[in-house]
Amino acid sequence: MTLPSDAAFARSFSDALGIACTEARVRRFPDGELEVQWHPGAMPHTAVVVASLAATQTDSLHDRLMQLVFGIHQLKTAGVERCIGVVPYLGYARSDTKTAPTDMVGLQIVMRHLHYAGMDALLTVDVHTPAALHNAFTGSAWSVNAVPPMAKALYAHLPAQVPLSVCAPDVGAWKRARAWAGALSTPARGAVELAMVHKQRIRPDAVTHDAFTGDVEGRTVVVVDDMISTGGTMAQAVRTCYEHGAHAVWAAATHGLLVDPAPVRLAEVGVKGVLIADTIPDDRTVNTPLAERLHVVDVAPTCAEELSAVLPTGEL
Numbered sequence: 001m002t003l004p005s006d007a008a009f010a011r012s013f014s015d016a017l018g019i020a021c022t023e024a025r026v027r028r029f030p031d032g033e034l035e036v037q038w039h040p041g042a043m044p045h046t047a048v049v050v051a052s053l054a055a056t057q058t059d060s061l062h063d064r065l066m067q068l069v070f071g072i073h074q075l076k077t078a079g080v081e082r083c084i085g086v087v088p089y090l091g092y093a094r095s096d097t098k099t100a101p102t103d104m105v106g107l108q109i110v111m112r113h114l115h116y117a118g119m120d121a122l123l124t125v126d127v128h129t130p131a132a133l134h135n136a137f138t139g140s141a142w143s144v145n146a147v148p149p150m151a152k153a154l155y156a157h158l159p160a161q162v163p164l165s166v167c168a169p170d171v172g173a174w175k176r177a178r179a180w181a182g183a184l185s186t187p188a189r190g191a192v193e194l195a196m197v198h199k200q201r202i203r204p205d206a207v208t209h210d211a212f213t214g215d216v217e218g219r220t221v222v223v224v225d226d227m228i229s230t231g232g233t234m235a236q237a238v239r240t241c242y243e244h245g246a247h248a249v250w251a252a253a254t255h256g257l258l259v260d261p262a263p264v265r266l267a268e269v270g271v272k273g274v275l276i277a278d279t280i281p282d283d284r285t286v287n288t289p290l291a292e293r294l295h296v297v298d299v300a301p302t303c304a305e306e307l308s309a310v311l312p313t314g315e316l
């Protein structure tokens with residue numbers, strides 16, 4: 001079962017599991033209220049609801065959150081026993097800690113809404129901080145690792161004769177960079193070097209850096225992160241790698257939010273290609289200079305595989 005904007009991901013997901021997929025009807029009334037309707041008929045024991053918590057061209061992130069809350073609540077009141085949310089991108093996941101006593105923890109609030117609506121379990125992809133998700137959600141929560149399918153897709157684009165480095169655009173991405181380096185090293189290509197940009201965020205949409213570690217000279221470099229939002233972090237890292245002599249620089253991030261001005265920023269720093277997963281419903285690069293450099297990897301089959309591995313046989 002899916003919200004309309006997530007139909008492509010949901011179809012790939014349900015095809016991989018061999019189960020039927022139905023799409024909700026969402027209506028918006030003139031006063032702004034929303035209505036979510038499922039097809040009438042027999043309700044399953046367990047329903048999987050696919051909905052990415054990211055804004056689309058027609059709906060804000062908060063519209064999408066309410067659609068998911070309404071959709072889950074309706075299924076539960078119509079007789080569904082267990083509701084599993086498949087939320088490929090989990091908006092507010094970065095809001096996972098307080099730096100002052102009066103700060104909000106957005107992740108916790110979103111998780112409580114979904115729990116009270118009736119979501120019993122949650123599967124998401126490369127969540128910002130898995131431990132924060134497990135603390136914030138009362139039911140079972142799984143974060144699928146998108147690095148293996150993404151690295152497999154990227155490998156074919158990288159020239160075999162040029163040595164490779166993987167670069168973390170900030171300290172937080174270091175573990176991810178190690179995972180990418182492991183996934184991209186093969187006996188044929190040899191060892192993959194690691195590098196890191198030491199980022200400082202100076203505004204919500206702007207970053208700078210004060211140091212660089214590692215060797216990228218003459219190499220193809222892949223800068224890896226969990227998401228590209230305004231593109232400040234990624235563009236800074238790509239530029240820094242070129243300043244340190246990189247031959248060509250790719251960007252690979254699971255969630256391509258690509259909020260304005262990310263497409264232009266990345267194109268301007270000369271990124272060779274941008275690899276993202278299909279966790280965000282819209283392609284934000286249409287009609288931008290980045291359009292032809294964007295590559296999207298379908299991670300729905302990997303999500304389906306992970307879900308079927310954790311559910312009792314025959315539950316779906």
Ligand code: R5P
Nearest residue numbers: 226227228229230231232233
């Ligand atoms: C930060 O901790 C995240 O991992 C990303 O690096 C960040 O959210 C990207 O944001 P932006 O594209 O706006 O720099």
